[in-house]
Amino acid sequence: MVQFSDEQLKKVQEIVARYPDGKQKSALIPVLHLAQETFGGWLSAETMDYVASLLKLEPIEVYEVATFYSMYNLKPVGRYIFEVCQTGPCMVKGSDDIIDYIKSTLGIGVGETTSDGLFTLKTVECLGACGYAPMMQLGKHYREHLTKEKVDGIIAELRAKAAN
Amino acid sequence: MGRKLLLEKAHVEGIRTYEVYRREGGYASVEKALKSMSPDQVTEEVKKSGLRGRGGAGFPAGMKWSFLAKPEGVPRYLVCNADESEPGTFKDRYLMEFIPHLLIEGLIVASYALGSERTYIYIRGEYAWIVDILEQAIAEANQAGFLGKNILGTGFNCQIYVQRGAGAYICGEETALLESLEGKRGNPRIKPPFPAVKGLWDCPTVVNNVETLAAVVPIINIGGEEYAKIGVGKSTGTKLISACGNINKPGVYEIDMTISVEEFIYSDEYCGGIPNGKRLKACIPGGSSVPILPANLLLKTAKGEQRMMNYESLADGGFATGSMMGSGGFIVLDEDQCVVRNTLTLARFYRHESCGQCSPCREGTGWMEKILKNIETGKGKKSDIDLLWDIQRKIEGNTICPLGDAAAWPVAAAIRHFRDEFEWHVNNPVESQHRNFGLAHYADPLPVPVTA
Numbered sequence: 155m156v157q158f159s160d161e162q163l164k165k166v167q168e169i170v171a172r173y174p175d176g177k178q179k180s181a182l183i184p185v186l187h188l189a190q191e192t193f194g195g196w197l198s199a200e201t202m203d204y205v206a207s208l209l210k211l212e213p214i215e216v217y218e219v220a221t222f223y224s225m226y227n228l229k230p231v232g233r234y235i236f237e238v239c240q241t242g243p244c245m246v247k248g249s250d251d252i253i254d255y256i257k258s259t260l261g262i263g264v265g266e267t268t269s270d271g272l273f274t275l276k277t278v279e280c281l282g283a284c285g286y287a288p289m290m291q292l293g294k295h296y297r298e299h300l301t302k303e304k305v306d307g308i309i310a311e312l313r314a315k316a317a318n
Numbered sequence: 319m320g321r322k323l324l325l326e327k328a329h330v331e332g333i334r335t336y337e338v339y340r341r342e343g344g345y346a347s348v349e350k351a352l353k354s355m356s357p358d359q360v361t362e363e364v365k366k367s368g369l370r371g372r373g374g375a376g377f378p379a380g381m382k383w384s385f386l387a388k389p390e391g392v393p394r395y396l397v398c399n400a401d402e403s404e405p406g407t408f409k410d411r412y413l414m415e416f417i418p419h420l421l422i423e424g425l426i427v428a429s430y431a432l433g434s435e436r437t438y439i440y441i442r443g444e445y446a447w448i449v450d451i452l453e454q455a456i457a458e459a460n461q462a463g464f465l466g467k468n469i470l471g472t473g474f475n476c477q478i479y480v481q482r483g484a485g486a487y488i489c490g491e492e493t494a495l496l497e498s499l500e501g502k503r504g505n506p507r508i509k510p511p512f513p514a515v516k517g518l519w520d521c522p523t524v525v526n527n528v529e530t531l532a533a534v535v536p537i538i539n540i541g542g543e544e545y546a547k548i549g550v551g552k553s554t555g556t557k558l559i560s561a562c563g564n565i566n567k568p569g570v571y572e573i574d575m576t577i578s579v580e581e582f583i584y585s586d587e588y589c590g591g592i593p594n595g596k597r598l599k600a601c602i603p604g605g606s607s608v609p610i611l612p613a614n615l616l617l618k619t620a621k622g623e624q625r626m627m628n629y630e631s632l633a634d635g636g637f638a639t640g641s642m643m644g645s646g647g648f649i650v651l652d653e654d655q656c657v658v659r660n661t662l663t664l665a666r667f668y669r670h671e672s673c674g675q676c677s678p679c680r681e682g683t684g685w686m687e688k689i690l691k692n693i694e695t696g697k698g699k700k701s702d703i704d705l706l707w708d709i710q711r712k713i714e715g716n717t718i719c720p721l722g723d724a725a726a727w728p729v730a731a732a733i734r735h736f737r738d739e740f741e742w743h744v745n746n747p748v749e750s751q752h753r754n755f756g757l758a759h760y761a762d763p764l765p766v767p768v769t770a
């Protein structure tokens with residue numbers, strides 16, 4: 155069942171308190187982030203309905219928002235998501251090669267997840283790291299100045315982390 | 319060495335902490351403004367400084383502040399635009415990451431001037447780790463008594479909150495940002511009414527860029543007139559430029575707008591020239607939306623004058639032969655880069671980011687991407703180039719928000735200045751798949767640098 159912990163519910167209350175009375179709808183985007191982090195990295199219908207009830211919104215208000223923003227995953231994803239930027243400045247610095255390399259190393263296409271459920275590959279548009287290209291987002295942080303060797307290192311690091 | 323007002327202290331050890339920031343003279347502008355100036359005097363100082371919005375449009379900040387409606391009993395809001403998603407732009411990130419207290423300080427002074435008791439920083443969702451940095455800085459400022467109730471005993475109350483977006487370039491457009499902050503899809507609003515009258519939750523609101531708000535700190539510290547003496551003409555003060563692409567030293571530079579484009583690209587103080595002895599082909603000087611310029615027009619204006627790194631000079635010649643300062647995202651392309659391919663990635667970006675409200679933008683961005691893709695992959699026809707031109711003309715000016723224009727301009731400029739390269743692709747569908755067009759007549763007018 156989808157249910158925040160007491161601590162998370164306190165966090166939701168803190169978020170709601172950032173806005174004037176009656177404007178708790180503003181908490182929707184931050185609370186969806188929290189929900190996605192908590193419930194398996196994606197937003198199921200059940201999760202979205204739960205968020206709607208928490209914030210006293212109609213479920214449709216939540217679906218509308220969840221489908222608009224690219225950071226919300228509406229399907230299950232792997233444990234680690236490689237979000238590789240492919241816009242102009244990164245392309246100039248070889249992002250296509252990095253994407254191809256990840257595809258062949260992991261044996262998956264863009265938008266796909268490895269069969270062990272560990273890795274998902276996504277391509278994204280400019281993440282504000284153009285001077286440190288090529289780059290990808292990995293969870294909360296960026297991995298920049300990517301090379302094939304660095305990609306190998308990241309994959310090994312995450313496999314080791316998952317094994318523990 | 320140009321004067322630095324924003325990043326001067328960015329590399330002092332520990333400057334992210336309140337303690338070090340304060341020791342280095344931080345929060346002096348809050349003390350000065352709140353204790354010795356009225357809110358209107360602060361606005362007046364910003365007006366005198368000539369500071370222009372650093373988010374892309376370059377609108378005078380003091381003027382924007384003075385337009386804020388002040389009806390009795392209605393709250394007013396200041397919202398800091400930290401959505402930073404224009405390809406090529408990563409300056410706000412740098413400022414927030416390395417010297418977060420500078421932004422917080424600027425926000426407190428601006429909130430005082432505008433009467434905002436709840437001030438929001440709307441930050442792009444992907445900058446997740448910077449949220450922690452900012453929240454830490456806000457907590458420290460609260461602890462030190464620069465935020466909260468009755469700040470410095472002046473009776474002014476203010477709190478700053480960080481709101482994370484969730485991935486949508488359009489939320490950088492100020493009215494889409496406000497929609498998003500209200501918990502909705504980021505669909506831009508029809509203007510008027512402008513946010514200064516009806517903004518966040520229908521209340522009067524000012525939206526300013528991160529760098530604009532940070533610049534308020536030196537303006538209050540040294541005075542508007544003094545600030546206006548730095549720079550040239552209507553390009554006052556300093557500007558952060560994020561430089562990327564084919565240069566030796568990508569990064570964020572603070573310039574005082576009196577240097578030339580040539581110096582910016584080739585001097586070791588800034589971009590450090592182009593790697594591997596390659597020559598300059600083209601540059602998008604102000605973020606992906608502004609017109610791309612071939613090397614010859616980038617370094618010199620059509621009149622043959624040295625082009626300078628400031629608002630007026632970059633725009634010299636209009637869209638026919640000039641470009642724009644935009645957001646300060648400086649993208650350099652060397653002789654090996656393909657303009658068609660580069661334009662395609664930008665067209666894809668705008669198609670992906672269109673909110674879909676207006677047909678010309680929603681449909682037009684999709685068509686442009688498709689046609690460019692055909693040309694790039696050797697399936698283009700000669701008539702496609704005119705068709706592209708036609709589509710971009712039909713988008714520009716016919717949409718609710720400027721994203722439509724922003725999508726049209728890069729395509730228009732690429733065809734305007736690099737038409738022969740597009741034609742070459744169409745006429746050489748096989749060859750264009752394994753080699754690039756190169757430099758042609760817009761060749762780098764500088765001699766090939768001697769490299770070891």
Ligand SMILES: Cc1cc2nc3c(=O)[nH]c(=O)nc-3n(C[C@H](O)[C@H](O)[C@H](O)COP(=O)(O)O)c2cc1C
Pocket residue numbers: 370371372373374375376377379399400401402403404487488489490491492493525526527528530531719720721724
């Ligand atoms: C599609 C689009 C995206 C924008 N993105 C940003 C952005 O990421 N950051 C920003 O400060 N301004 C952005 N702007 C400009 C804002 O609408 C607004 O003009 C700006 O935040 C005002 O601040 P300033 O006057 O301090 O520049 C964007 C505008 C458009 C049309």
Ligand code: SF4
Pocket residue numbers: 488505506671672673674675676677679680717718719720721722
């Ligand atoms: S121009 Fe494009 S992004 Fe702007 S409102 Fe219209 S459809 Fe949306």
Ligand code: FES
Pocket residue numbers: 239240241242243244245279280281282283284287289405406407
């Ligand atoms: S283009 Fe990849 S981070 Fe900007």
